[in-house]
Amino acid sequence: MTDMSSIPSPPSPWPTSPDAAAAAPTQPNALVDFQPVPRRGRHDGWTVARQRIFIAALADSGSVTHAAAQAGKSTVSAYQLRLARNAESFAAAWQAALDQGVRRLEDIAMERAIHGVEVPVYSYGKLVGTQRVYNDRLLMFLLRCRAPDRFTPLSPAHASHKALTPDPNSGPGSPAAIAAVERVRQEIRRRRALAGN
Template sequence: MKHWPAPPPRTAPLVRRRIPMFHPVPVAPRRDGWTVQRQAWFIGVLAETRSVVETCRRVGMGRESAYRLRKRPGAAGFAAAWDAALGRPHIAVDPSSAKATGLPAAYRFHAGLVQVHMHAGKLVAIARKPDNSALLQHLAQLGRAAGDMADPCAKSHDSNPGYAFHEGEDRADGAAPGAASPCPAPRKVRQSPHPPAPSEGDRR
């Protein structure tokens, strides 16, 4: 009886995983802490090893420290990239949304986005990209703040059409009378429903 050799085991097809871009988690600046480079390295190595313990050993951080980083405020994007690296289903995080990321526009602009590039299941590159959407949002917020500082009474003036403002009246904010105020209390200007009578000069 002939014995044929067993066929070689079939290798599982390589599944290409795309790791979403994310903003680094805000942490205190420490050389031995979770720097931006170490956060990106953690995600890339995690996609290679599929093991949190092995990844922490390679990047030189503790396992409990990694899970604490994942739970910090503003870590929604980092957590989504973590799950994507492990091949888990995750909720997509819109990096242009302050509500989704938990990060203000100013931080997202200054920190930028982190992109982990994988090829054939191996980490090949880590890139930092500017967040132009956050820049536009931040500039719009600065513009609104500058407008409010330039004319602090504009809002009260606009909300009281038909009023005239006179110095020396009581403060609109309830302060003591006579105190200096950029926004004095409004006084209603009554307008007569009848047209004014013509003067002697107009009659001639």
């Protein structure tokens, strides 16, 4: 199994501190245009800047734990904020950020499926090189997800192959096959009996 941390992530366009959030240029993005949850003015609470950092980090990583850490808050308090009164816009931005994070993970998975990953090769405890490893199961999974009409067994594209797929009720151990064998055996016995007379 390959370590996910070995894949370099592109630099994030999102700020990583409350001060950077205030200085960041406004982007015309649904993730940035959400209405922050109104909170009392605590310097260590869920300020507007921290909420924006959280949503930005969530969109970048797809991880609530990572996003909360980026905002300097706990995961539990992030979930509590999402359930707070007047948090509908924040909750919608949260979902949009998760969707964007999942798309990013899909892109990473596709990259790995196509180009493989470099894994270290050791001999007698010493690193002697690397080799590129491809994951065919990951490739098939992505093909089935991205083109289900062509790569899932129940798709119309596979209907033409259905005739080639044996019916489990007509296999060698099925009742119909056993009955057919018994009919042949009886016919052989009948012919032997006729030949013996």
